[in-house]
Amino acid sequence: xxxxxxxxxxxxRLDWGKVRSREExxxxxxxxxxxxxxxxxGCNAPWRLIDCLMDSxxxxxxxxxxxxxxxxxxxxxxxxxxxxxxxxTTHMGTNxxxxxxxxxxxxxxxxxxxxxxxxxxxxxxxxxxGVLTKTGLGTVVEEGxxxxxxxxxxxxxxxxxxxDVAITRARRADLxxxxxxxxxxxxSHPIMATAADLSIVECDLLCDVxxxxxxxxxxxxxxxxxxxx
Amino acid sequence: xxxxxxxxxxxxRLDWGKVRSREExxxxxxxxxxxxxxxxxGCNAPWRLIDCLMDSxxxxxxxxxxxxxxxxxxxxxxxxxxxxxxxxTTHMGTNxxxxxxxxxxxxxxxxxxxxxxxxxxxxxxxxxxGVLTKTGLGTVVEEGxxxxxxxxxxxxxxxxxxxDVAITRARRADLxxxxxxxxxxxxSHPIMATAADLSIVECDLLCDVxxxxxxxxxxxxxxxxxxxx
Amino acid sequence: MLDNRHFxxxxxxxxxxxxxxxxxxxxxxxxxxxxxxxxxMFETENGLIGVGxxxxxxMVTDRFCDAGSNPFVPMPGxxxxxxxxxFAIIRSGRMAATVLGALQVSxxxxxxxxxxxxxxxxxxxxxxxxxxARQVIVAMELTTKDGGKKIVNECSFPxxxxxxxxxxxxxxxxxxxxxxxxxxxxxxxxxxxEDIQAQVEPRLIVADDLKAxxx
Amino acid sequence: MLDNRHFxxxxxxxxxxxxxxxxxxxxxxxxxxxxxxxxxMFETENGLIGVGxxxxxxMVTDRFCDAGSNPFVPMPGxxxxxxxxxFAIIRSGRMAATVLGALQVSxxxxxxxxxxxxxxxxxxxxxxxxxxARQVIVAMELTTKDGGKKIVNECSFPxxxxxxxxxxxxxxxxxxxxxxxxxxxxxxxxxxxEDIQAQVEPRLIVADDLKAxxx
Numbered sequence: 001x002x003x004x005x006x007x008x009x010x011x012x013r014l015d016w017g018k019v020r021s022r023e024e025x026x027x028x029x030x031x032x033x034x035x036x037x038x039x040x041x042g043c044n045a046p047w048r049l050i051d052c053l054m055d056s057x058x059x060x061x062x063x064x065x066x067x068x069x070x071x072x073x074x075x076x077x078x079x080x081x082x083x084x085x086x087x088x089t090t091h092m093g094t095n096x097x098x099x100x101x102x103x104x105x106x107x108x109x110x111x112x113x114x115x116x117x118x119x120x121x122x123x124x125x126x127x128x129x130g131v132l133t134k135t136g137l138g139t140v141v142e143e144g145x146x147x148x149x150x151x152x153x154x155x156x157x158x159x160x161x162x163x164d165v166a167i168t169r170a171r172r173a174d175l176x177x178x179x180x181x182x183x184x185x186x187x188s189h190p191i192m193a194t195a196a197d198l199s200i201v202e203c204d205l206l207c208d209v210x211x212x213x214x215x216x217x218x219x220x221x222x223x224x225x226x227x228x229x
Numbered sequence: 230x231x232x233x234x235x236x237x238x239x240x241x242r243l244d245w246g247k248v249r250s251r252e253e254x255x256x257x258x259x260x261x262x263x264x265x266x267x268x269x270x271g272c273n274a275p276w277r278l279i280d281c282l283m284d285s286x287x288x289x290x291x292x293x294x295x296x297x298x299x300x301x302x303x304x305x306x307x308x309x310x311x312x313x314x315x316x317x318t319t320h321m322g323t324n325x326x327x328x329x330x331x332x333x334x335x336x337x338x339x340x341x342x343x344x345x346x347x348x349x350x351x352x353x354x355x356x357x358x359g360v361l362t363k364t365g366l367g368t369v370v371e372e373g374x375x376x377x378x379x380x381x382x383x384x385x386x387x388x389x390x391x392x393d394v395a396i397t398r399a400r401r402a403d404l405x406x407x408x409x410x411x412x413x414x415x416x417s418h419p420i421m422a423t424a425a426d427l428s429i430v431e432c433d434l435l436c437d438v439x440x441x442x443x444x445x446x447x448x449x450x451x452x453x454x455x456x457x458x
Numbered sequence: 459m460l461d462n463r464h465f466x467x468x469x470x471x472x473x474x475x476x477x478x479x480x481x482x483x484x485x486x487x488x489x490x491x492x493x494x495x496x497x498x499m500f501e502t503e504n505g506l507i508g509v510g511x512x513x514x515x516x517m518v519t520d521r522f523c524d525a526g527s528n529p530f531v532p533m534p535g536x537x538x539x540x541x542x543x544x545f546a547i548i549r550s551g552r553m554a555a556t557v558l559g560a561l562q563v564s565x566x567x568x569x570x571x572x573x574x575x576x577x578x579x580x581x582x583x584x585x586x587x588x589x590x591a592r593q594v595i596v597a598m599e600l601t602t603k604d605g606g607k608k609i610v611n612e613c614s615f616p617x618x619x620x621x622x623x624x625x626x627x628x629x630x631x632x633x634x635x636x637x638x639x640x641x642x643x644x645x646x647x648x649x650x651x652e653d654i655q656a657q658v659e660p661r662l663i664v665a666d667d668l669k670a671x672x673x
Numbered sequence: 674m675l676d677n678r679h680f681x682x683x684x685x686x687x688x689x690x691x692x693x694x695x696x697x698x699x700x701x702x703x704x705x706x707x708x709x710x711x712x713x714m715f716e717t718e719n720g721l722i723g724v725g726x727x728x729x730x731x732m733v734t735d736r737f738c739d740a741g742s743n744p745f746v747p748m749p750g751x752x753x754x755x756x757x758x759x760f761a762i763i764r765s766g767r768m769a770a771t772v773l774g775a776l777q778v779s780x781x782x783x784x785x786x787x788x789x790x791x792x793x794x795x796x797x798x799x800x801x802x803x804x805x806a807r808q809v810i811v812a813m814e815l816t817t818k819d820g821g822k823k824i825v826n827e828c829s830f831p832x833x834x835x836x837x838x839x840x841x842x843x844x845x846x847x848x849x850x851x852x853x854x855x856x857x858x859x860x861x862x863x864x865x866x867e868d869i870q871a872q873v874e875p876r877l878i879v880a881d882d883l884k885a886x887x888x
Contacts, residue, residue, distance in 0.1 A: 016477055016497045040719040040756065043738040066719075066756065067795075091787075091795025094742075099794065111793060114718065115760030115801030119357070122757045127549025127590050128348070129361030129377070129384040135764065135804040138835035141796075148358070148377065150388050155358040159379050171736070178537050182444055183736035183747065187719045188756040194550065210534035215411055216445070218755070220507050220537035222479040222499075222552045245692055245712050269504040269541065272523040295504075295541065296580075320572075320580025323527075328579065340578060343503065344545030344586030351542045356764025356805050364549065364589040367620035370581075400521070407752050410540075412521035412532065416504045417541040423765065439749035447540070449722050449752035451694040451714075451767045 017175040020226040022052060025200055028165060028226075029056035036121065036161075036196050037065040037075060038168030038189035042094060045074045048202045048228055049167035054078065062086040064121060064163055066114065066188050068095035079107065088161065090114040113141060116158045118191055124162035125194025125223070131158055166196035170219070173203035174210070177224030178217045186218065194223045202228040246404040249455040251281060254429055257394060257455075258285035265350065265390075265425050266294040266304060267397030267418035271323060274303045277431045277457055278396035283307065291315040293350060293392055295343060295417050297324035308336065317390065319343040342370060345387045347420055353391035354423025354452070360387055395425035399448070402432035403439070406453030407446045415447065423452045431457040459673075462599060462629035468493040469644075469671060470557050470597040470627040478554035479507055479547075481587055484526050486597045487557035499533070501553065503583040505544045508536025525583070548583065549590035556591035558584060560598045560626075562613040565660035567623040567635035569596065570615035581618060588619035600628035601657050609633070609640070609658035630654060632671065633662070644669045674888075677814060677844035683708040684859075684886060685772050685812040685842040693769035694722055694762075696802055699741050701812045702772035714748070716768065718798040720759045723751025740798070763798065764805035771806035773799060775813045775841075777828040780875035782838040782850035784811065785830035796833060803834035815843035816872050824848070824855070824873035845869060847886065848877070859884045 029035075035053065039045040053061075054077055061084050068089055069075040076095050078084050086108040092098040101107035112120070113135045123130055132148055132155035135141070146157040168189040170179040179201060181189060193199050201224055258264075264282065268274040282290075283306055290313050297318055298304040305324050307313050315337040321327040330336035341349070342364045352359055361377055361384035364370070375386040397418040399408040408430060410418060422428050430453055460468060467489035474480055474490075476497035482488050491500055491509070500509040502524040509524055510533035518529040539547075547553060562570040569588060572581040588594050601608055609626065626633040631654050632644035641663045642651055651664045675683065682704035689695055689705075691712035697703045706715055706724070715724040717739040724739055725748035733744045754762075762768060777785040784803060787796040803809050816823055824841065841848040846869045847859035856878045857866055866879045 041738050041740055041742040043742060044735040089795065091797040093794040093797075099792070102793075111795045113796050113800035114756070114798040115764060115804075118756045118760060119355075122546075123360070125550055126348075126546030127362070127551065128546075129363070129379045129382060131352070131360050132358030132386075132389075133356070133764065133804070134358070135801045135834075137804075139800065139832045141800065146377070148375070148386065150358045150386075153358065157361075157377065157379075160361075174535065176535050178535065180444075181753075183734070183753055184717060184719045184721050184738050185736040186444075186753055186755050190755045191757045194546070214506065214508070214532055214536040214538045215409075215415075217537035217539075220539065220547070221535070222501075222507060222547055223550070270523050270525055270527040272527060273520040318580065320582040322579040322582075328577070331578075340580045342581050342585035343541070343583040344549060344589075347541045347545060351761075354765055355761030356766065357761075362549065362589070364586045364619075366589075368585065368617045370585065403750065405750050407750065410538075412519070412538055413502060413504045413506050413523050414521040415538055415540050419540045420542045423761070443721065443723070443747055443751040443753045446752035446754075449754065449762070450750070451716075451722060451762055452765070 018177045018224060018227045019175065019206065019229050021229050025226060025228055026052050026056045028198060028200070029053050029058040031058050032060045033058060033164040034062040034064065036163035036166040036192040037063060038187065038192040040066045040187040042067070042069050042074065044169060044185040044187070045069065046167045046169040046202050047074060049200060050074050050077065053167065059083045060085045064088050064161055066090050066117070068092045068098040070094050071097045082106065088112060088117065090117050118188055120158050120161040121195045122191050123160035125191065128160060130160050132156065133158055161195065163196040164198065166192050166199045168193040168201050170201050170203045172205045172207050172212055173201055173227050174207040174212050176209055177201070177221030177227060178212050179219040179224065180212050180216045181218050190219045193219050199224050200226045200228065247406045247453060247456045248404065248435065248458050250458050254455060254457055255281050255285045257427060257429070258282050258287040260287050261289045262287060262393040263291040263293065265392035265395040265421040266292060267395070267416065267421040269295045269416040271296070271298050271303065273398060273414040273416070274298065275396045275398040275431050276303060278429060279303050279306065282396065288312045289314045293317050293390055295319050295346070297321045297327040300324050300326045311335065317341060317346065319346050347417055349387050349390040350424045351420050352389035354420065357389060359389050361385065362387055390424065392425040393427065395421050395428045397422040397430050399430050399432045401434045401436050401441055402430055402456050403436040403441050405438055406430070406450030406456060407441050408448040408453065409441050409445045410447050419448045422448050428453050429455045429457065464489055465629055466597050466627050469632065470595050473555055473593060473595055473625065474498045475554070479552070480554055481548065481556045481591065483556070483558040483584070485559045487559060490557055501547070503544050503548065505539050505541055506532060506536060508533045545583065545586050548586050551590060551592060553591045555593040555595055556587040557595045557597050558587065560596045560608065562615050563596055563609050563623050563626055564613045565611050565640055567621045568613050569594070569618045569623050570613040571618050573616040575615065584618045588622040593624045594622045596623050596626045598628060600630045607657060607659050609660065611659050639663050641665050642668060644671045646671050647673060679704055680844050681812050681842050684847065685810050688770055688808060688810055688840065689713045690769070694767070695769055696763065696771045696806065698771070698773040698799070700774045702774060705772055718759050718763065720754050720756055721747065721751060723748045760798070760801050763801050766805060766807060768806045770808040770810055771802040772810045772812050773802065775811045775823060776830050778811055778824050778838050778841055779828045780826050780855055782836045783828050784809070784833045784838050785828040786833050788831040790830065799833050803837040808839045809837045811838050811841045813843060815845045822872060822874050824875065826874045854878050856880050857883060859886045861886050862888060
């Protein structure tokens with residue numbers, strides 16, 4: 001009897017729960033996808049999910065990321081392997097290979113101011129079409145963008161970015177995808193996690209439901225589709 | 230010696246700390262100001278700060294608030310006293326006196342969709358000029374607004390709102406203004422608190438510095454000017 | 459036997475699937491929670507997913523109230539956020555459904571539910587919900603108290619949103635809004651399609667597989 | 674005696690007042706933290722106010738790193754936020770100051786610090802900082818290593834922002850950007866205004882109260 005109850009509960013956990021095997025997650029990546037990658041400064045990146053993406057063999061990718069990691073590490077692995085056709089990023093200072101590929105024309109790079117970049121991704125996850133900012137006015141960032149006047153002030157229109165898949169990392173995730181972070185390990189992860197059709201997360205601690213207090217949750221499970229086992 | 234050290238420390242707390250007396254806060258309110266009021270559904274409103282505003286005698290006010298509280302209570306007190314010339318709000322269902330004053334022309338009311346309203350306030354606190362949303366397209370909300378096309382899709386441009394003074398309530402505040410909330414007591418408070426030249430908060434528990442863990446803070450002290458003693 | 463309001467709410471709740479996050483409007487929509495299976499979570503737009511039972515006694519607090527000021531106990535797995543984040547979720551397309559009341563619904567699915575020509579209370583979150591929720595379900599009595607038509611060719615009241623309604627659930631029938639027009643999908647025992655047609659303005663298409671509503 | 678880099682950083686740090694929240698760029702600007710009084714908090718744009726001492730040994734963690742990947746120990750009173758929130762603060766005007774390096778500064782305060790005609794690493798957060806910080810302080814050596822001018826009539830390198838710089842702190846002088854032009858405010862002992870003028874392109878205005886820089 002007790003056994004039956006436990007089994008029933010386990011079945012329900014499978015129905016509602018979002019933990020998925022590495023194999024299942026690898027099968028979600030395809031050629032030509034736009035992938036949003038969380039993290040900054042090469043710390044606390046979703047290393048295991050980037051490896052899943054590598055192992056999927058998917059190519060002709062577009063990557064949205066604050067930075068480009070180090071040569072041959074993280075996103076740098078994908079760049080070195082020639083799997084990235086296009087990046088939207090805010091700097092390449094840590095990865096000279098990214099700059100080389102941009103200069104040689106092997107990889108297209110759109111450089112964006114960090115605040116405008118992350119706000120565009122936020123729009124993508126918040127059902128907004130874009131935002132108006134003064135950042136970039138009078139610079140090359142203005143090229144090709146609409147300039148909108150509000151109350152006599154000029155602003156650049158920065159358009160929403162939305163990805164096919166987001167790969168991010170949380171400190172804690174519960175079975176239904178509620179996420180909590182720690183310190184600068186937060187960075188762009190909570191924003192990137194909202195802005196994709198398929199949002200996959202890896203976590204340092206997989207929690208029971210209700211183990212993360214409601215006020216600690218920074219991204220509610222409604223935004224999360226899969227948790228890497 | 231010990232006494233001297235304690236005194237020195239107290240002086241420093243006064244220099245950096247943001248706790249202010251009721252009298253000092255009352256003196257910050259003036260005729261014609263725009264006041265952003267945090268909270269929703271008449272719960273967990275900044276009751277004590279609204280009383281400060283009442284006691285200041287300031288009139289010809291503009292109020293930004295999700296709702297209008299109940300007749301004669303909270304914001305309803307200010308409305309009944311004829312102190313509010315204009316409101317930007319999302320509904321008046323709980324306060325028939327607000328509707329009456331709108332119909333009689335005593336108070337000007339701009340009704341805004343809740344998501345657009347709060348996003349406009351967020352823009353005001355985030356140095357943005359406005360956002361593009363589909364909410365309100367094809368309705369009276371469209372009147373007088375710019376319609377912007379992005380990638381072939383039409384959006385309404387919702388312009389930033391910024392107040393002279395924000396009055397909000399937090400569950401906990403430390404001496405330098407870091408704020409933490411609880412449950413739906415969060416509501417619009419963290420957004421309203423960012424969008425004013427002068428941001429005043431009342432709290433249920435005044436905390437020592439470092440009593441609120443860095444990851445618990447929802448509004449950093451950089452946005453907060455005064456804490457009601 | 460259920461009264462009309464509960465009957466409507468019970469049927470509307472059948473659109474929810476395990477794992478869904480759903481927002482319920484005030485009135486009949488709010489009753490859907492009573493007829494919902496486990497595994498569905500409700501959002502309150504002031505900033506929480508996981509609205510649970512009504513709070514009583516010592517559990518009543520200003521810190522857990524829904525948008526109608528009703529205190530509740532958050533269910534396990536709840537999450538808290540501010541209003542801006544709440545509407546980010548609502549607009550994002552991640553909300554499986556919203557159930558709303560209506561003053562009028564048009565033949566092409568326009569919704570009017572926040573104002574009459576004489577009275578404007580404000581739209582609250584309804585316009586955003588109609589913009590962003592994956593399904594917009596109207597839960598209402600088929601006609602006004604004095605028999606006036608609420609399903610009309612064109613809304614005469616100020617719109618909440620254009621072409622947003624997917625399903626209309628009433629005490630007499632279920633109607634889907636489709637590209638071809640309004641399709642009568644389910645009907646109350648004892649009613650005929652002609653009975654329903656007499657109470658709505660647009661020409662109804664009767665579904666080939668017209669079903670009886672579960673009593 | 675301090676080397677040039679530390680000398681510049683110490684002077685730039687004198688612009689900070691108790692209660693200020695300040696963002697420091699990579700390089701010389703980052704050294705300002707060593708010369709700052711208590712009561713000032715530093716922001717790292719990846720999402721924290723309250724950067725403290727460099728972390729060592731057991732305190733090193735991926736969860737507390739600045740934008741240059743340097744692990745640190747958060748100071749008491751720190752707060753954490755995501756990158757979108759970080760730049761909301763930066764653009765809001767609530768950041769008292771930012772200290773940045775520069776490749777070129779123009780006569781009217783245009784800044785170029787993220788690209789040369791041949792190399793573009795990316796602007797990171799610099800454009801937003803110049804847009805939003807209440808004071809933009811450039812901390813740099815007065816000329817390039819081979820004596821080339823960095824304070825110029827017009828920037829030839831891609832701009833970070835127009836008319837944004839308030840103060841320029843170098844190892845030889847402090848220059849303010851004003852409506853009237855560049856004003857020489859402080860000068861290193863042993864240097865004359867003519868020495869400085871010879872190393873910058875725009876005509877300098879010498880302040881009536883020209884001061885000696887503190888050694």
